[in-house]
Amino acid sequence: MPPKPRKIVSIKQARVAMEKCLLYYDRGVFVVNKPKDMVCQMSYSTSAKYQAFNILCKGIQHRLEMRHPPNSVHRLDKDTTGALLLAASPMWASKLQQQFQDGSIKKTYLALVHGGPEKFRNSSGVIETGLSEVDGRVRLDPLGKETKTEWEVLGSSPRVPLTLLRLKLLTGHKHQLRTHLAKCLNTPILGDPLYAKDVQGPEIEITRQIVAARKTMFLHASEISFMRWTKFSPRKKFELTIRAPVPTKFDVVVRDTKIPVDRQLLKQGRIFVNGEPWQEPDYVFHESEKCWISPKLLPQEEPPAQEESLISDAGSVVVRQLIVSHEEL
DSSP states (O other): OOOOOOOOOOHHHHHHHHHHHEEEEOSSEEEEEEOTTOOOOOOOOOOGGGHHHHHHHHHHHHHTTOSSOOEEOOOOOTTOEEEEEEESSHHHHHHHHHHHHHTOOEEEEEEEEEOOGGGOSSSEEEEEEEEEEETTEEEEOTTSEEEEEEEEEEEEOSSSSEEEEEEEEOSOOTTHHHHIIIIISSOOBTTOTTTGGGOOSHHHHHHTTOGGGTTOOOEEEEEEEEEEEOSSSSSOEEEEEEEOOOOHHHHHHHHHTTOOSOTHHHHOOEEEETTEEOOOHHHHHTTOSOOEEOGGGSOOOOOOOOOOOOBOTTSOBOOOOOOOSSOOO
């Protein structure tokens, strides 16, 4: 059989993907808000699973008139959304990889998990355990690679057994957060197709009624921090943090299950310098003419969304219709 013709990525497709996802760039670094169902790997394969990431990278390349697409530095699982770091060149990729190795890059996640407040003896804690991978799944293993995760309860729903957690990834292992939550805290992530199936109980059946969770895993890479340098400030080295807004479905479930949390933490992206909200562009970006910050990262007032209630009389979430004033990421 003759080979299948290679799919051609149109300039319009690439531009739309770039405009939807790109949060920040400077002369060496890009941060995008990765949507779900995207495999974080550039490939010349005609396979559809690589197409979305190829289109995004081609969009960045075309918009900034780069000779080559951006370089991958790390990955997020296909079903995980949120802040993803890319490099402008192999040289910048090497610099960022060094930051990963020395611990300068910090990653914070948000997760909606099965279980109410009774599941958590404390409001925060640390999980330390060995992990190993067998046939694509990760399991607890005392002889495996040592892993560490910090977790914090942000709020629990009074209507259904569902809790919002903030997670700090202190080591890197495949499916680390998903395994730690399911196997160590017995609170698997809502919509996790691998590890939520292992836990049984009434809370699982109730939260499975959340229609919004079908084919959606509620794990979001909320923030990523990395080091940058400038020649025009007394503090030449500074930490830059990008917060990526959560997808609309994530915000909807938090809202309709009445989890008590400031929803601006979810909906509003932000940019921070040394932990403080970014205010003065000259302080950070004087040395680079090619710096761009998405309006999604700047404080802004949004008109109230027109939203239909998604809570049924039985207390479960039933997604029928949602009319919002912004696009779903």
